[in-house]
Amino acid sequence: MESKLYYSLEYADDLNCLLSSAEDGAQIERTKTLFEEIRASVNNNDEQDRSFWRPVLPWGGVYTIRAGRKAISCTPLYVKISLKNTCTIDGFLMLLYVILRENHTFPREVALFLGKEFVEHFLHLMDSYDYTTVKLLWIWDRMSKRQYRSEIHRTALEIDLFGNEHENFTKNLENLMSTAQESLCTSWACPQLPGAPPGIISISPPHELPHRDLIQSAVDEFFCPRILLCKELGCDGLREFSHRVFCHGAPPFVILNMQLWKSEDLAYVPYHLALSQHRYLLEGATLFNREEHHYSAAFQIDGYWMHYDGLRSDNLILLSKPPELLLLSSLVYIRESDK
Structure with missing residues (x-):
């Protein structure tokens, strides 16, 4: 409410x-x-x-x-x-x-x-x-x-x-x-929008239980760099996200x-x-x-x-x-x- x-x-x-x-x-x-x-x-x-x-x-x-x-x-x-x-x-x-x-x-x-x-x-x-x-x-x-x-x-x-x-x-x-994280798309035709706006730490439960501590694993995943399919309309490239840092x-x-x-x-x-x-x-x-x-x-x-x-x-x-x-x-x- x-x-x-x-x-x-x-x-x-x-x-x-x-x-x-x-x-x-x-x-x-x-x-x-x-x-x-x-x-x-x-x-x-x-x-x-x-x-x-x-x-x-x-x-x-x-x-x-x-x-x-x-x-x-x-x-x-x-x-x-x-x-x-x-x-x-x-x-x-x-x-x-x-x-x-x-x-x-x-x-x-x-x-x-x-x-x-x-x-x-x-x-x-x-x-x-x-x-x-x-x-x-x-x-x-x-x-x-x-x-x-x-x-x-x-x-x-x-x-x-x-x-x-x-x-x-x-x-x-x-x-x-x-925290902040930069991102860059590998496709030259992509609008190359910046990463997500700064925000506080946000961790979610893992879909599969890891072999080590759940919370530490979720925090590591939140901060670590990763490569994902770009979600920009009409783009088929890969978007690279840098290591997340505190602002x-x-x-x-x-x-x-x-x-x-x-x-x-x-x-x-x-x-x-x-x-x-x-x-x-x-x-x-x-x-x-x-x-x-x-x-x-x-x-x-x-x-x-x-x-x-x-x-x-x-x-x-x-x-x-x-x-x-x-x-x-x-x-x-x-x-x-x-x-």
Whole structure:
């Protein structure tokens, strides 16, 4: 189902208004980052207490924002933005936070694509437990620039993110993970159109099961050069595709969309991935509960795996076994050299 964003420009000037409102509120004096507190809870955990001490990124959210100048005559002067079905971004926001906090050089690299101000505010808001503002930061700064259509509601503000997490999150990282491949036809009469436009890594299940790891084989096939029959109208030549490369160098992390893969065919998920002359390590995954139409996430800290589910009261727990009744939605790998 297509997600829709409802907001009124009468009530929100821009992203700076959102951030200044958050900074005006009471801030918690912190000696540790949220990541450091989660790491400490993992290392000090026992069998009787396997959950983190407070909810992290709870599902949904309500944000009160001051009315803009054009709404001075309105009653009341403050309006509430209601967030619904935020699981399509919650899991990835949690994974993004862990990745940036655990790898010191990654914030600078990611800032080249998302913006330095965005990365700084994102980390600050997460460490301040200001989770609703974190979600609005992503929505207004990233998502609203891509695929959302705006409609004005005079009585309420509502952002409903029901839909697909790859549409709501991964699409906005295309520049970070973009790849390119050149192609050239052997026929002199061919229009010689360029290769496919840049896009993120897209792997599909193999038609025949290879003798080695399925995911590594699919990634190798995506990046390797190949020769195919040219599909241009009236051309009977062969089109040669070059080795695929990252447009901006090897990214700090990659997200593999696994929605087309069957869980029963993935008895093994590789912890290491050879990718464009770099070695990547499995850092996390997002999971889909078909019965609830709900996404959650899993990630590791110091070798321990944790499960995050914004719908639960104890929404961050140490895993003793893989979550049940869940399908794999995505895999997230980080570049090893910066681990």
